[in-house]
Amino acid sequence: MAARVLVQYVVLRGDLGREPLAWPLGALVAQACHAALAVTHSHRQHPDTAAYLAQGGSMRTVVLEAPDECALATLATTLQQNSIDHKLWIEEPEHIITCLALRPYPKEEVHQYLKKFKLLK
Template sequence: MAAPGEAALVQYVVLRGDLRRAPLSWPLGALVAQGCHAALAAAHAHRDHPDTRAYLAEGGAMRIVVLEAADEAVLRALAERLRRLGLDHALWTEQPEAAATCLALRPYPRREVRPHLRALPLLR
C-alpha cells in the first residue's frame, strides 16, 4: 500500500546550487526566475497530458518540490538520465550564455519520479 501522498501530483524543480555561491553569486530573484521559467516550460510543453491538466486544476493545492543539483554538469546528466527513462521534463538554458540553470519535470505522481531524484537534496 502506498504511503499517504504517494499518488499526489507533484512538480519537481531542480536548480543549480552553484549559481548562488561565489564566484557566480546570482541574486535570489534571478534563481527564482530560473525555477519559474523551467516549471512553466515543462507545464506548457506537456499541457495536454492528463496529469498536467489535473495538477493545474488543483489551483492552490498544487505541490512543487525544489531540489538542488551541485552544478551544470550534474543538471545536464540528470536531464539525460530523465530523457533515457522517458520522463517528461524541460531543461531551462539561459541565453546568450547557453548555460543550463534549471530543470523541471511535468507534474507526476510522486511515486513515479521520486526514486530517480532521491539523491538530490532539497534546495536550501
C-alpha cells in the first residue's frame, strides 16, 4: 500500500495585501506562519502531524486565498461543524481574522471544504 500523501492547507485573506488595507508581504507571511505553527503545535500528538513533520523537506503545504474576512470566518465555521482540526488566526490586539490553517491531512479528507479557494497569488 502506498503511503498517504499529507498536505497542510493554509488559507490567507487576500484582501489584506490589497488596497485599502495593503499589508506588507512580510506581515502576511507572518500570519500564515503563526496559524500553521499554532495548529501544528496543538495537534502535535496526532499521527498525521507526526508523519507530516517526519517528512522534513518533503512536506507539502498549499497556501490558498480567501477573498475576505467573511469567507475565512465561514470556512472556519464549516470546518468546525465537520470536525476538521484547524486554527483560525486572529491578530491581536486589533482582533483581525487573518488566516486559517488545518493540521496536516490526507488531501482527500479535506479538499471538498477548500476547493472553492484559489492558490494565493
